[in-house]
Amino acid sequence: MSEPTTKLYAQNGDPAFPKIVLPEIANLAQIEVYESHGGYGALKKALAMAPEAVTDEVKRSNLRGRGGAAFPTGLKWTFMPKGNEKPRYLAVNADESEPGSFKDRQILEFNPHQLVEGILIASYAMGIKTAYVYIRGEYYKWYKILEKAVADAYSRGYIGQNIGGSNYSVNLYVHRGAGAYICGEESGLMESIEGKRGYPRVKPPFPAQNGLWGNPTTINNVETLANVPAIIWNGAEWFSKIGAEKHPGxxxxxxxxxxxxxxxxxxxxxxxxxxxxxxxxxxxxxxxxxxxxxxxxxxxxxxRGEQLEGIRMDxxxxxxxxxxxxxxxxxxxxEDTNLTRVLARIANFYWHESCGQCTPCREGTGWMRKVLNRMNDGAGKPEDLDLLLRVAGNIEGNTICALGDAAAWPVKFTIQRFRKELEEEILKREKSAA
Ligand SMILES: Cc1cc2nc3c(=O)[nH]c(=O)nc-3n(C[C@H](O)[C@H](O)[C@H](O)COP(=O)(O)O)c2cc1C
CATH class of the missing domain: 3.10.20.600 (Ubiquitin-like (UB roll))
Known part of the structure; x- marks a missing residue:
């Protein structure tokens, strides 16, 4: 097997920067270019290993999920039941709908084959024969890029029957969402793939036991899986030494x-x-x-702005x-940002995206939105902050999925950490309204 000739997988041999997004390699989204840089070499390497050895390599690398919770990826893969004859699935989360998040689309645009290769290696490791990428509806441009990457990988024999001459077969489908943040939540995502409304499921049972159509399923984020080829190519040790010790890469x-x-x-x-x-x-x-x-x-x-010095991002x-x-x-x-306006904007988003299944979230996001919009219109009262804290407290931890917490946290923590600023904004507005 030839060494990757360039920056793919390992940036010119520099272990400090094994980048995934590589716009500096022109046309890397084209399969010939990806292959000419050693692409799909890690898949071939993985197919020559035992599936458990692939999972073990990912486990030892300390790769953690990039979808929000930083859950250890290799450990998640081991949750899939062994010796189970049921169909099993991989669902790849490309929903990326959280405000302020726009990183997965860079992978889809500049290096979609590294994602496809990661999906195939993960599927092999877990004995999965069907994988889905769930991509948000608004990502039409990136959907088209990914569709082409998948079709080209099929035509080269990397996906389909007996891939790479092995006795392993796998199919990969790209499924477009219709633009709902809740469908990024893993169980909402599975409901949506099944053709139903994206209502999150009560857990347990967790997806590894009861996922798509009641079968064992693993859900991973785009960036998580795009890390896998480099881990397999260079080994767990190499990856585990990049960046923060407990959250490497x-x-x-x-x-x-x-x-x-x-x-x-x-x-x-x-x-x-x-x-x-x-x-x-x-x-x-x-x-x-x-x-x-x-x-x-x-x-x-x-x-807070004054506390940023020394904070590391892991x-x-x-x-x-x-x-x-x-x-x-x-x-x-x-410093000139109006925090009431920020909170009202965020609260409007979560209210709009609440699926309405759990009462605390359905009603609570509506109340927070109402109070914050009123404050933002200049009719707020200092006691509104305590009212908001009470509403947020009634949502947090009381819902089936974490959308409730996602809605409550910005309100709760901004009030706790910026109370003085918010009170000043309320008073300023009351004064100017008088
Ligand atoms: C409301 C909500 C929205 C979410 N949206 C996304 C998303 O768009 N993409 C994503 O990867 N994870 C999202 N997640 C997290 C997923 O439920 C899941 O934890 C993740 O896809 C697992 O992948 P990872 O282990 O590779 O990080 C969301 C969670 C919640 C509660």
Whole structure:
């Protein structure tokens, strides 16, 4: 087997930057180009290994899910029952609907074959014969790119019967959603693939026992699986040494808001948040101070501008400062940002996207939206903040899926951490309304 000749899998042999998104390799989305850079070499290597050895390699790499919860990927794969004759499935989560998250589409655009290769290796490892990519409806451009990548991989014999001359066969289908955030929640996603309304399921049973059509299923994020070929090619040891010890690899940080150069930056996990904002994303326009940063997509607890120094971007470091890595979507807000407006905007989103199945979420998101819109219209009262905390507290932990928490957290933590600013905004508006 020939060594990958270029940056694919291992950036010119530099273990510090095994990037997935590689716009510098022209036309990498074309299968010939991907192959000419060693692509699908890791699949061939995996097919020569025992399936359990592939899972073990991923487990030892310490790869953790990039879909929000940072759950250990190899461990998740071992949850699939052994010796079970039922059909089993892989569902790949390309729903990417959380405000502030726009990283998976970079993989779909610039390196779709590395995702396809990762899906095939994961399927082989878990004895899966059918895999689905669930892609959000609005991602039409990326759907077309992925569809072509899948068709080309079929025509080359990487997907289908007896792939790569082995006795392993697998099919891969791309399924478009219709634009609902709840369908990114893993059990809502499975309901949607089954053709039903995307209502999350009560867990347990978990998907590895009772997934698609009641059969064992694993759900993984796009970025998670796109990491797998490099792990198999270079080995678990190599991957586990990149970035933060307990959350290794690169992370795709989508930086938005008040920065000079918004965009997606692929960097080693554990990179300093201030490095991302000031060096990579070019700092804040006009040199203004930062009021608030949400480090992992709109549902994650926000950080105060004064506390950013020294914070590293990995799951454990962020947990230690009372936040979470989520999807790595960094939303920066400068000193002039009106936080009431921010919260009202976020609350409107979660109210709109609540599936309505659980009463605390259905009613609670409506109440939070109502109160925040009223505050935003200049009719807020200081006691509204406690009312919001009570409503958020009645949602959190009381719903079938984590959309309830996702709606409650921004309200709860912003009030807890920015109470003075919010009270000032309420009073200022009351005064100007008088
Ligand atoms: C409301 C809601 C929306 C979600 N949306 C996404 C999404 O768009 N993409 C994603 O990968 N995970 C999303 N998740 C997390 C998934 O449920 C699941 O944990 C993830 O896809 C697992 O993949 P991973 O282990 O590779 O991270 C969402 C969760 C919730 C509660």
């Amino acid at each position: 690169t992370l795709l940080f989508g930086v938005s808001g008040h920065v000079n150069k918004p965009g997606v930056y692929e960097l080693a996990s554990g990179t300093l948040l201030t490095d991302i904002i000031f060096n990579y994303a070019g700092g804040v326009p006009g040199g203004k101070k930062i009021k608030m940063v949400i480090p992992g997509g709109s549902s994650m607890p926000p950080l 799951a454990d470091s962020l947990r230690a400062v009372g936040s979470a890595i989520g999807t790595g979507g960094v939303i920066v807000m400068d």
